[in-house]
Each structure stands twice: as C-alpha cells, then as structure tokens.
Amino acid sequence: xxxxxxxxxxxxxxxxxxxxxxxxxxxxxxxxxxxxxxxxxxxxxxxxxxxxxxxxxxxxxxxxxxxxxxxxxxxxxxxxxxxxxxxxxxxxxxxxxxxxxxxxxxxxxx
Amino acid sequence: xxxxxxxxxxxxxxxxxxxxxxxxxxxxxxxxxxxxxxxxxxxxxxxxxxxxxxxxxxxxxxxxxxxxxxxxxxxxxxxxxxxxxxxxxxxxxxxxxxxxxxxxxxxxxxxxxxxxxxxxxxxxxxxxxxxxxxxxxxxxxxxx
Numbered sequence: 001x002x003x004x005x006x007x008x009x010x011x012x013x014x015x016x017x018x019x020x021x022x023x024x025x026x027x028x029x030x031x032x033x034x035x036x037x038x039x040x041x042x043x044x045x046x047x048x049x050x051x052x053x054x055x056x057x058x059x060x061x062x063x064x065x066x067x068x069x070x071x072x073x074x075x076x077x078x079x080x081x082x083x084x085x086x087x088x089x090x091x092x093x094x095x096x097x098x099x100x101x102x103x104x105x106x107x108x109x110x
Numbered sequence: 111x112x113x114x115x116x117x118x119x120x121x122x123x124x125x126x127x128x129x130x131x132x133x134x135x136x137x138x139x140x141x142x143x144x145x146x147x148x149x150x151x152x153x154x155x156x157x158x159x160x161x162x163x164x165x166x167x168x169x170x171x172x173x174x175x176x177x178x179x180x181x182x183x184x185x186x187x188x189x190x191x192x193x194x195x196x197x198x199x200x201x202x203x204x205x206x207x208x209x210x211x212x213x214x215x216x217x218x219x220x221x222x223x224x225x226x227x228x229x230x231x232x233x234x235x236x237x238x239x240x241x242x243x244x245x246x247x248x249x250x251x252x253x254x
Contacts, residue, residue, distance in 0.1 A: 021163065
C-alpha cells in the first residue's frame with residue numbers, strides 16, 4: 001500500500017495504490033488528514049486500489065467529513081469496479097463525489 | 111470411479127493464523143483461491159472475500175479487543191449448492207445480540223463490517239464452538 005501526494009491546479013491529488021484493509025487503513029487515514037491540513041481541495045486517485053474494506057471506507061469517510069468541516073472540496077477519481085462495489089453496498093456512491101478521471105475532478109475544482 | 115473433491119463436504123481448506131491485521135491479506139488470498147476452485151465468478155468471489163475479511167476484522171477488533179496473541183481458524187467447505195465458512199476464535203464469548211449492523215443513513219467512520227457480512231452472505235449465525243474455542247461464526251453463501 002502506498003500513498004503519494006502532488007499539487008495540481010491548486011488542489012492536492014493523493015494517489016492510493018494497493019489494498020486498503022485493517023492493516024493499511026491507519027496509514028491511509030493519517031495521509032489523507034495530513035494532506036487536508038495543507039488547506040487545499042483534495043482529489044483521491046483510486047485507480048490503483050485493488051481492494052478496500054470497511055476500515056478503508058472509514059478512512060475515506062473521516063477525510064470527507066474533515067474536508068467538509070474545513071470548507072474544502074473532497075472528490076474521488078477513477079474508482080475501480082472492486083472499490084465501487086463496496087461504495088455501492090455502503091450507499092456511499094451517493095455521498096462521495098466521484099469522477100471518471102483525475103483531470104475531470106480537477107476541472108470541477110477549478 | 112473418482113470422487114469430485116469439490117462436491118464433498120470435506121473442507122476446501124482450514125487455516126489457523128494469528129488474529130492480527132497483517133494476516134488478513136493471507137486470509138483473503140486463501141478464501142479467494144478456494145472459492146475460484148468452485149467455478150464461481152469474480153464478483154461473487156469478491157463479495158465472499160469481503161464478508162470473510164470483515165468477519166475476521168470483528169474477531170481482531172472486538173473479540174480479542176486488539177490483543178495480538180490470539181488465533182483464529184478459517185475453515186471453508188462446499189455443501190452442495192453453497193459455500194460455508196466457519197470462523198473460530200479463542201477469545202471470550204461474544205454476546206450475539208450485541209453484534210448488529212448499523213443504520214446506513216448514519217454517516218460516520220466505522221461500523222460497516224457487520225452490515226457487509228449480513229448483506230453479502232445468505233446465512234450468518236453464531237454456532238456452538240468446538241471444545242476449547244471461544245466463538246464460532248458460521249456463514250454460508252449460495253453458489254450462483
């Protein structure tokens with residue numbers, strides 16, 4: 001599991017890669033919250049996430065709620081079928097703003 | 111004449127591992143590979159893997175309360191048109207009435223695991239654990 005961040009178009013793009021589970025989700029949570037502390041909108045690139053469970057979902061929900069409290073935008077991009085299935089089960093596909101690509105998410109932020 | 115090993119009631123596998131987060135990936139791999147032996151589709155396998163992963167998380171987080179010195183046993187078998195997974199731990203007895211899925215309209219981090227197990231499996235019940243064990247969760251899912 002890796003987490004990488006870069007600045008693009010005034011937003012922070014966090015790229016997650018690997019499997020997000022009870023072992024790795026604490027790192028994801030810390031990374032997302034630290035990224036939000038920069039005070040910029042956050043786009044999470046999910047394209048390389050092969051698996052996510054309820055603990056990973058919890059990390060995303062916490063980051064989403066933190067962003068809202070800070071008045072920042074929070075979006076997901078390129079969610080693969082495995083992660084989308086989990087979002088749909090939890091009905092979070094109706095809560096998260098999900099874009100087909102990072103570029104589309106950044107355009108929306110512009 | 112040969113016997114089809116996948117139509118018997120023998121376990122597809124039984125795996126005893128430390129009840130720790132760093133063993134979940136191994137459990138998921140075993141469950142996924144065993145399910146694929148039965149010829150089911152990848153989305154079905156994904157749902158089963160998620161449900162078993164969530165059940166193991168409950169053992170780690172709630173039954174053992176985060177202690178790292180307990181074990182859990184995952185046993186999977188095919189029973190005619192369904193797959194059965196038994197998850198046994200050696201923690202103190204859990205009150206099944208306290209294991210409830212949360213309301214999805216309550217948006218908050220956490221609490222989704224039991225909900226996932228309930229909606230992804232056809233039957234979920236705590237059953238009498240083997241002698242010396244603490245809890246036994248039996249989950250079945252119909253093969254489609």
